[in-house]
Amino acid sequence: MSREHPKIFWRTLLCSAALAGTTLAARADTPIHLRHDAAPDATVVIRNVKGDVRVTGWNQDRVQVEGNLGSGAKPLQITGDARAIEIKVEGAGGSGWFGNSDNMGPTSLEVRVPHAASLEVHTVSAPVDVDGMDGRSIQVGSVSGRVHLGVRAGSVRADTVSGDIDLAGTAHEFEAQTVSGDVQAATLGGNANAQTVSGAVLLRGGAMGKVNLGTVSGRIQLQAAVATDAAWKIDSMSGDVRLSLPTDASARIKADTFSGDLHSDFGKATGSDHGPGEHLDTRAGQGSGTITVNSFSGDVHIQGGMH
Amino acid sequence: MNLHFEDRQKLRGLAQPVEPARDLWPQIATRIGSRPRASQRRLHWLALAASVAGVAVLAGVIGIRAMQGGHAPAAAAHPDALIAASGRPSNHWKPTDPRLRGAAVELRAAQGELKQALAIAPHADYLQQLLERTERQQSHLQRLEHEAG
Numbered sequence: 070m071s072r073e074h075p076k077i078f079w080r081t082l083l084c085s086a087a088l089a090g091t092t093l094a095a096r097a098d099t100p101i102h103l104r105h106d107a108a109p110d111a112t113v114v115i116r117n118v119k120g121d122v123r124v125t126g127w128n129q130d131r132v133q134v135e136g137n138l139g140s141g142a143k144p145l146q147i148t149g150d151a152r153a154i155e156i157k158v159e160g161a162g163g164s165g166w167f168g169n170s171d172n173m174g175p176t177s178l179e180v181r182v183p184h185a186a187s188l189e190v191h192t193v194s195a196p197v198d199v200d201g202m203d204g205r206s207i208q209v210g211s212v213s214g215r216v217h218l219g220v221r222a223g224s225v226r227a228d229t230v231s232g233d234i235d236l237a238g239t240a241h242e243f244e245a246q247t248v249s250g251d252v253q254a255a256t257l258g259g260n261a262n263a264q265t266v267s268g269a270v271l272l273r274g275g276a277m278g279k280v281n282l283g284t285v286s287g288r289i290q291l292q293a294a295v296a297t298d299a300a301w302k303i304d305s306m307s308g309d310v311r312l313s314l315p316t317d318a319s320a321r322i323k324a325d326t327f328s329g330d331l332h333s334d335f336g337k338a339t340g341s342d343h344g345p346g347e348h349l350d351t352r353a354g355q356g357s358g359t360i361t362v363n364s365f366s367g368d369v370h371i372q373g374g375m376h
Numbered sequence: 377m378n379l380h381f382e383d384r385q386k387l388r389g390l391a392q393p394v395e396p397a398r399d400l401w402p403q404i405a406t407r408i409g410s411r412p413r414a415s416q417r418r419l420h421w422l423a424l425a426a427s428v429a430g431v432a433v434l435a436g437v438i439g440i441r442a443m444q445g446g447h448a449p450a451a452a453a454h455p456d457a458l459i460a461a462s463g464r465p466s467n468h469w470k471p472t473d474p475r476l477r478g479a480a481v482e483l484r485a486a487q488g489e490l491k492q493a494l495a496i497a498p499h500a501d502y503l504q505q506l507l508e509r510t511e512r513q514q515s516h517l518q519r520l521e522h523e524a525g
Contacts (some may be wrong), residue, residue: 172420193475212475230517248479248513263511266486283506285486304502305488306493321405327497363502365493 098137105147107132113182113188116157120175126184126201133181139174152217284308297322299358311376319354324362334373471521483514
């Protein structure tokens with residue numbers, strides 16, 4: 070080996086290292102620091118494919134976005150005016166909503182919005198956390214990301230394919246739909262509509278008015294008081310249904326199973342005319358509300374004594 | 377409890393798409409390439425003959441129906457065509473996006489179970505409503521896939 074060869078070797082090595090460093094820097098996440106004026110009741114729409122989205126309500130009339138933009142994403146911008154704002158993460162070369170996301174790194178968004186704003190969040194696999202908001206409407210859609218909502222809003226709507234939905238606040242209208250995710254809400258009040266295919270529906274709350282719960286094979290548990298004009302409808306094919314009501318509940322209760330067992334602390338279940346299942350038609354208290362439970366092969370338990 | 381449906385639920389958990397551990401195509405391509413040319417030529421002729429026969433049978437059926445002067449009854453049409461015409465989602469939909477594939481399998485299984493339950497209890501309106509909801513969810517997934525581009 071001549072004297073020149075080690076020099077060439079080291080130069081080549083240094084150049085390669087520099088090139089690798091540049092490539093890594095280009096692929097690394099880009100910090101996000103964006104701000105935009107916003108009306109207190111603005112509508113804010115956020116779209117992110119993967120990574121995570123955290124939204125927090127605050128007392129300022131502006132939207133602030135922090136976080137890290139994934140590699141392969143277009144530079145992030147806040148678009149729209151003070152009343153309608155959009156924050157959208159897109160792949161640089163992608164078309165369509167999932168937009169070439171295989172080539173895009175995860176983007177982490179931490180967004181602060183006026184607490185009374187209406188919010189709409191759409192993700193594919195990114196989990197969504199929303200806290201401290203009390204606007205009129207919160208709507209979240211995700212494919213596989215879980216959705217956590219610590220909010221107090223007029224209307225809350227969450228829609229996933231496999232992600233779990235968790236409402237840790239209150240909503241006058243709560244609507245949740247998922248295929249295999251679980252739906253949970255611990256402090257409900259007002260009206261609720263939750264539909265799953267195999268996911269569980271686990272709801273607890275105060276006086277509930279209009280309730281519509283449905284599942285094919287997931288289990289349903291509802292622990293709540295019955296509002297005066299309540300109309301509850303609960304349908305299941307093979308999932309078990311468990312209702313916990315106050316002892317002084319006032320409702321006409323009708324329940325039918327085709328082949329599942331039926332146990333009730335209110336009235337007495339009898340054999341069904343339509344199959345090996347059971348049937349219940351009874352009045353609790355004054356019978357002001359109505360509760361209807363139908364199950365094909367799942368068991369139904371209606372318990373009193375809820376505190 | 378109806379054990380039959382419980383068993384089906386467990387089976388549903390197994391019905392997940394499985395990706396092969398390695399790329400199978402090169403081996404398949406090699407096998408196709410190694411097939412003798414004479415055999416390929418025979419296959420071409422057989423395919424051509426089958427196509428001609430198929431067209432002839434189809435023309436015959438259409439001709440007979442036209443001579444009868446009547447329209448084909450709705451029930452004779454392909455069920456998928458009927459579903460498509462009525463705006464209902466197709467049972468043969470298989471999403472290309474892996475994030476939607478598992479849910480599509482699950483929805484199809486749920487629809488199958490609901491149809492079985494409806495066959496046993498045809499007057500159970502709530503089962504029909506659950507079936508319609510799963511169909512709406514399937515349509516929603518199809519829209520998502522369409523938006524995925």
